[in-house]
Amino acid sequence: MNTVSEQSSGSNVPSKPRTHHLSRRWPLVAGVAAAAIVASGTVAFAKAHKTVALDVDGTTTSVSTFAGDVEGLLAAQGVRLDDQDEVAPGLDTALRDGSDVVVRYGRQVTVATDGKESDVWLNVTDSNEALEILASRGTDVRLVASRSGERADFPLRLNDDGPVAVVADGSTRVVRAGGDGVAAILDRLDIELGADDRVSVVSVEDLTENGGKAVKEAEVAEVAEKSDVDVALQVERVETKKVTRTITIEHRSKTVSDSSRYEDLEPAVRTAGKDGERTKRYRVTTIDGVVTDRELISNKVTTKPVTEVVVEGTKERPAPDPEPEPAASSESSSSSSSSTPSTTRTAPVPAGSNREIGQSLAAARGWTGEQWTCLEALWTKESNWNHLAQNPSSGAYGIPQSLPGTKMATAGSDWATNPATQIKWGLGYIAGRYGTPCGAWGHSQSVGWY
Incomplete structure (x- = not known):
């Protein structure tokens, strides 16, 4: 806001009896001037005693004077004028008894x-x-x-x-x-x-x-x-304050290829995405509570977004080994528990295969014969003993089809790729929940899962 100061060029009128403030408007001064101007006058008339009305900025005083013109009157009364001030009639106008003289100081x-x-x-x-x-x-x-x-x-x-x-x-x-x-x-x-x-x-x-x-x-x-x-x-009422506004920056997502991951596996998230934040600060001016100006003073990214990275496998999975033909069931097997598979594998388990590892670890728990048959049948149904098997709908993973697969981390950090780790976890799960492989197999046969 600009500073405004009174620039009154003239001085105050010396102490005189003040009568009143006139409701005179400056445009009327022209009429006053016209009435006061006389064509000519003698020196004797100019110096004669007369009474005039002197209006200085709305304060009117009745003045008795011998002044012959307006300039002489103002000088006698101590009224000094500057370039911005106005007087009517003009300074060289002769005075007569009853004249009106109006002074208006200029103000900026x-x-x-x-x-x-x-x-x-x-x-x-x-x-x-x-x-x-x-x-x-x-x-x-x-x-x-x-x-x-x-x-x-x-x-x-x-x-x-x-x-x-x-x-x-x-x-x-x-x-x-x-x-x-x-x-x-x-x-x-x-x-x-x-x-x-x-x-x-x-x-x-x-x-x-x-x-x-x-x-x-x-x-x-x-x-x-x-x-x-x-x-x-x-x-x-003017108020200026700083206002902060936070804006969410949505994270992006990108997909990358992994040649070490099998192509039939579901895409996996390698890096979780996270939204960022942008903070803007404004200088806001209100007048009587209504915003009249909003100035942006800063605009910064205060939290960078994290891009989500999804991995897709490109590795082709090798064909599984052919399964040996099952032998005909014997009379003794038909009389066994209803939880025992009706067929018994007679062909030897391939050396070094996932089944051989499973058979060995199961035997260490005392699960041989009938129990091994139930275990072999259960995990053939679940994953065909493939340690990289993943259910596309449920997300179950590995030989025992753990849901989720991360549960197997309790048996080892290499749970995703090591069949022995998966088998150890699966045997423990069966023992804790069903007691024996045949108990688990019987439940699977009844409800379709174990």
């Missing part, structure tokens, strides 16, 4: 026209007159008060002729200006100003049409109509 004020501010010089006494003169400049013309700490300074009186509507904090109050300035009226109403608050003087008509965000236009219009108010003193 800040004017906001349709939101753009500029400094202008005006020869008026109050804000009402100033707004009338400036009305042709735009649709929203207001006079902006300067700030000096918690005080609002303004070079003009508010309204010499009538009341003023004070609009602040969502309410409208009407006060008699009585020649008081902005600061005095705000003090009278106990309105305190914040460091960034704005104070302006505007016509009530513009206020109700284009006023600030907190202005209750209907209320202002009603007050103006009832109280015959033309001028409004408006206080706008």
